[in-house]
Amino acid sequence: MKTLDAVIAESPVFAGLTQEQLEFIAGCAQNVHFDEGQKIAKRGDAADIFYLLRMGEVALDVDVPNKNSVRIDTVESGQVLGWSWLIPPYQWNYDVTATELVRAVSFDGACIRGKCESDPALGYALLTRFSQVIVGRLQATRLRLIDIYGADTH
């Protein structure tokens, strides 16, 4: 059975961190699971946790007044869920629901954030990595604005 720091080290998000950094992060982590349909976070909640999904899939939903919720994105196995723990005001931006059984590693974002304040090297390393996560989501969102499945008009 793999240790948590070994699991974390396999994720591209944490690749390249020193063993010491990995061990610290693993010290702030634990295995969790969510059943299908279980709410993981709610928009506006304090974002003191983020997740590395090991299995399953979660959906990010937005409530639209007088309409059903709109499902704007999904996060799949191997990806990181949550970056709001790193950026003020540290609140979830979307409702998050497990669409199937999810196994994940949860991280105490508040703890890691505190460590980043006192350890700039770790702070820079994590900010660089999470910036890639954020940029990836931004690029995907921009592409969706293009409406790439748009139809011709014969």
Added chain:
Amino acid sequence: MAQTLTETAGSLEAMTPVPYAVTAKRQDTYDTWTLELEPVDGAPIVPGPGQFNMLYAFGVGEVPISNAGNFETDERLVHTIRAVGSVTKALCAAEIGTVIGVRGPFGNTWPIVEAKGKDVVIVAGGIGLPPLRPAIYHVLKNRKDYGRFALLYGARTPADLLFLDEVKSWQCNYDVDLDMTVDAGDTDWKGKVGLVTKLIPPAEFDVDDARAFVVGPEIMMKFVAQELMNRDLPAESINVSLERTMRCGVGLCGHCQIGPTLICRDGACYTWDKVEKLLAVKEL
């Protein structure tokens, strides 16, 4: 080698619509219908995978529509059409018994037989699935001759996904790695949300021995090809189908010219290395 009328440019046969009757019709989504056509007289034409026909709604106009049927078993022509313009709306409104004009088949075919022994990756966006269906049928019929088979399908919304029951049956019956995503879902949608490009990184195929077949709007194919190349799949292994405003279908009128190539004559199936730079030119 499939028959193509493109090689008979200027002949009466290539330019004269043949009357076909609508013998079956099915609504696939809120704006898309599938028509089955049989010739009023004579033997039906037999298109290959990737080829297209010019369908003529009499008194309205003519449009190029890819073949969507099983070229190895179907005796009828099968065309799936999205009603977006005057001609396609007229075709989709055709009732059973309506006669429409058919010219074809035109263009080249998917090199699906040449992909024998390799992994196959099909990437379809929106209305891009029907043109790939003949190639999919061929792989399914000869499933043991191919390696892994990934079918990646994206659409705007769940309501835009075509042939859902059939696609799921392929997954169940033919060892197909199916992955689907939509741009926007609701809470009833249990699948992925996001662009079809997000399905490529986790897809399982051997980049050294795979062939990809991609159909969708050009902007989609561009980003899909880039994502496939990010996986180190060579551009020569990525097949796409281009579409421009085609009129004659035989390389005479020039409407479908893109740089040095006429899509009706030289395509519509190309490998990505042949068209990547052309599609990067704004004016083309």
